[in-house]
Amino acid sequence: MATSGSLQEPLGASLPSSASADPASTVTSRHSALVRVTHWITTLCFLALLVSGAEIVLSHPRFYWGETGNVLTTPLFKLPLPSSRNLVPTGYGYVLPDQNGWSRYLHFQAAWIAVLTGLLYVIFGLFTGHFRRNLLPPKADLSWRGFSSAIAGHLRFKRPGEEDAWSYNVLQRITYLLVIFILFPLVIWTGLAMSPAFVSAIPATVTMLGGQQSARTIHFFVSVALLLFLIVHVAMVCLAGFKSRTRAMITGRTGISMERT
Amino acid sequence: MSHLSRRKLIVTGLAATAGTAGLGVAARLAQKYGLVPPDHGGIYGLGETLNYASQRLLARHSLAREFSESQISKPPFPNEIPPFNDAFKRLQAGGFADWRLTVDGMVERPASFSLTELRSYPSRSQITQLACEEGWSYIAEWVGVPLSHILDVVGIRPQARYIVYFSIDPDWWDSIDMADATHPQTFLAYGLNGNELPVGNGGPLRMRLPRQLGYKNVKFVTHLTVTDSMKGFGKGLGSASPEGGYAWYAGI
Numbered sequence: 296m297a298t299s300g301s302l303q304e305p306l307g308a309s310l311p312s313s314a315s316a317d318p319a320s321t322v323t324s325r326h327s328a329l330v331r332v333t334h335w336i337t338t339l340c341f342l343a344l345l346v347s348g349a350e351i352v353l354s355h356p357r358f359y360w361g362e363t364g365n366v367l368t369t370p371l372f373k374l375p376l377p378s379s380r381n382l383v384p385t386g387y388g389y390v391l392p393d394q395n396g397w398s399r400y401l402h403f404q405a406a407w408i409a410v411l412t413g414l415l416y417v418i419f420g421l422f423t424g425h426f427r428r429n430l431l432p433p434k435a436d437l438s439w440r441g442f443s444s445a446i447a448g449h450l451r452f453k454r455p456g457e458e459d460a461w462s463y464n465v466l467q468r469i470t471y472l473l474v475i476f477i478l479f480p481l482v483i484w485t486g487l488a489m490s491p492a493f494v495s496a497i498p499a500t501v502t503m504l505g506g507q508q509s510a511r512t513i514h515f516f517v518s519v520a521l522l523l524f525l526i527v528h529v530a531m532v533c534l535a536g537f538k539s540r541t542r543a544m545i546t547g548r549t550g551i552s553m554e555r556t
Numbered sequence: 557m558s559h560l561s562r563r564k565l566i567v568t569g570l571a572a573t574a575g576t577a578g579l580g581v582a583a584r585l586a587q588k589y590g591l592v593p594p595d596h597g598g599i600y601g602l603g604e605t606l607n608y609a610s611q612r613l614l615a616r617h618s619l620a621r622e623f624s625e626s627q628i629s630k631p632p633f634p635n636e637i638p639p640f641n642d643a644f645k646r647l648q649a650g651g652f653a654d655w656r657l658t659v660d661g662m663v664e665r666p667a668s669f670s671l672t673e674l675r676s677y678p679s680r681s682q683i684t685q686l687a688c689e690e691g692w693s694y695i696a697e698w699v700g701v702p703l704s705h706i707l708d709v710v711g712i713r714p715q716a717r718y719i720v721y722f723s724i725d726p727d728w729w730d731s732i733d734m735a736d737a738t739h740p741q742t743f744l745a746y747g748l749n750g751n752e753l754p755v756g757n758g759g760p761l762r763m764r765l766p767r768q769l770g771y772k773n774v775k776f777v778t779h780l781t782v783t784d785s786m787k788g789f790g791k792g793l794g795s796a797s798p799e800g801g802y803a804w805y806a807g808i
Contacts, residue, residue: 355692363627363629365629365693368629403803490611491766511691
């Protein structure tokens with residue numbers, strides 16, 4: 296016990312000095328390198344999934360609930376769009392060109408890269424305390440007063456102050472957690488629930504959702520929610536300062552000195 | 557700073573070497589255990605290979621979901637493919653009495669079967685879902701002879717790796733690996749919901765594999781070939797689908 300105690304002390308004492316030896320690289324990096332790299336890989340994958348997903352929907356822009364659905368079945372709802380298949384009655388007098396082949400190839404390839412990148416990010420986030428430090432809202436913010444002041448600030452289009460360049464506000468934190476831990480897992484789950492081979496191995500993935508067509512419909516709605524997130528996210532980045540926020544996510548530097556906050 | 561970047565360089569170099577070596581070993585193993593699809597080349601080869609390999613590892617022997625009679629879609633949706641060619645029309649005029657299924661390639665006893673002969677073999681039925689890559693689906697009761705029974709009759713050679721199957725429509729042919737070929741739910745289907753398989757649903761004879769999407773379930777099947785390699789069939793990508801831009805493996 297005595298030896299471990301005497302060993303710990305010099306180690307503990309040396310930590311602050313080694314951290315302060317290179318203040319430039321540790322203090323001014325807004326986002327860690329792993330967050331920056333995974334952010335942009337996910338961005339590319341998400342755009343690919345969005346475009347290819349939209350192309351796939353065009354081959355049958357009708358949605359159903361339950362196990363089965365086809366043009367002889369009453370749909371839950373239809374999208375007011377033309378289709379890339381002539382068997383779908385759309386009301387349009389023309390048929391779009393078939394783009395499903397490459398769309399399906401691209402959809403799955405982007406999904407694989409996004410899922411593997413996401414796994415790396417989540418493991419990193421758990422081990423480094425990224426979620427605890429940067430995304431879990433501080434207790435003080437989880438009060439009525441904390442929420443109302445953040446919402447009021449947004450409603451008044453108050454431009455974020457310099458301290459906001461270094462930390463997320465409570466609404467941002469909750470939204471990011473929702474996207475990372477609810478929407479992304481849900482979109483992966485409902486996607487797999489449409490795979491006949493995957494559900495043959497794990498039938499509960501589709502039966503829990505009420506059927507393969509229900510899975511497809513939920514997959515569509517979660518994708519719409521993710522698209523809305525993307526639009527609001529980009530709008531807020533523009534509002535906060537497109538150049539500085541985007542630079543922070545590419546190089547890690549905000550252009551604002553931490554000391555001034 | 558310099559010793560830090562050197563350490564970083566060494567660590568990165570080691571990681572890259574280990575990664576490359578790991579990928580090499582993974583590729584060797586995947587090839588050995590039949591986890592590489594015929595259309596693994598090209599820009600989408602990565603996603604296609606991951607789909608096929610992961611689903612083979614997870615679901616090699618798993619059974620597609622079967623449903624109750626009350627869940628059968630009424631009516632079963634026929635995704636018709638007009639116009640049919642002259643060869644088909646001639647056989648249809650004769651009530652498909654002269655329809656033949658020929659089986660050749662790496663087999664001990666090449667053979668040709670009439671529909672009557674196929675119906676005389678032990679039949680099986682399954683109430684399963686047919687899902688199209690477009691997004692629609694239906695449930696029906698399929699009746700047919702398991703493909704594994706036909707393969708037992710002709711006696712496949714041990715080096716067989718794929719069963720290639722051809723429609724009377726020369727543009728529609730496909731292939732499956734031995735895991736799908738010997739799967740108990742892989743049928744040559746000739747009946748639907750208690751009747752003969754309608755032409756609209758692929759009659760008189762359709763390849764039925766409920767763990768893959770509609771386009772793998774080739775309609776109007778006339779010919780099976782057993783092979784150890786997809787080279788020499790079309791562009792060697794496993795089926796007509798990748799030549800038209802679609803994936804060979806359609807389990808997802």
